[in-house]
Amino acid sequence: MIEALSNRLALKMKQVNPEQTTSVEVMSFALQGLLQNTLAIITAFIVGVFLGKPWETVIAVISFMGLRFVSGGHHFNSALLCFLSSAGIFIVIPLLNFDDMTLMVLNCISLIIVCIFAPSDIREHIRLPEKYFLLFKLASVLLVAINFMFLSSIVTIAFTIQAVTLVPFTRR
Numbered sequence: 001m002i003e004a005l006s007n008r009l010a011l012k013m014k015q016v017n018p019e020q021t022t023s024v025e026v027m028s029f030a031l032q033g034l035l036q037n038t039l040a041i042i043t044a045f046i047v048g049v050f051l052g053k054p055w056e057t058v059i060a061v062i063s064f065m066g067l068r069f070v071s072g073g074h075h076f077n078s079a080l081l082c083f084l085s086s087a088g089i090f091i092v093i094p095l096l097n098f099d100d101m102t103l104m105v106l107n108c109i110s111l112i113i114v115c116i117f118a119p120s121d122i123r124e125h126i127r128l129p130e131k132y133f134l135l136f137k138l139a140s141v142l143l144v145a146i147n148f149m150f151l152s153s154i155v156t157i158a159f160t161i162q163a164v165t166l167v168p169f170t171r172r
């Protein structure tokens with residue numbers, strides 16, 4: 001569904017300005033990411049409103065996506081699977097609540113994972129030399145470390161879930 005829509009939009013864009021646009025495949029890929037993220041965020045926010053947790057949902061999205069931006073992480077092969085998992089994560093995070101000790105442990109686990117694996121799976125998604133990857137790692141570590149001051153339940157859970165996406169679970 002998302003793939004088909006992004007292909008149609010890319011074709012239309014190419015028809016409007018064939019000389020100054022990139023290939024249909026490249027535009028379709030970019031639109032696909034934009035559409036699935038936008039739809040996941042909108043869906044999660046709507047469900048968050050109905051559950052009485054709109055701002056908690058916004059915090060979950062910003063926390064998860066902020067860490068993901070600098071740390072990378074696993075990407076699904078299917079746009080639909082990405083949409084469903086993202087929306088599901090954004091919806092569930094505000095519903096979870098843990099005591100301070102559990103949050104401290106989860107934040108420590110997130111920090112360890114980020115220290116070891118960040119940045120992960122970003123080579124194909126950004127056009128920066130590897131010499132900048134250390135800055136991505138430092139930004140990731142800093143984000144998680146700052147949460148020790150606030151120990152926000154929503155932020156901790158979002159960071160923990162995002163950190164798990166950094167771990168390479170595939171066999172070699």
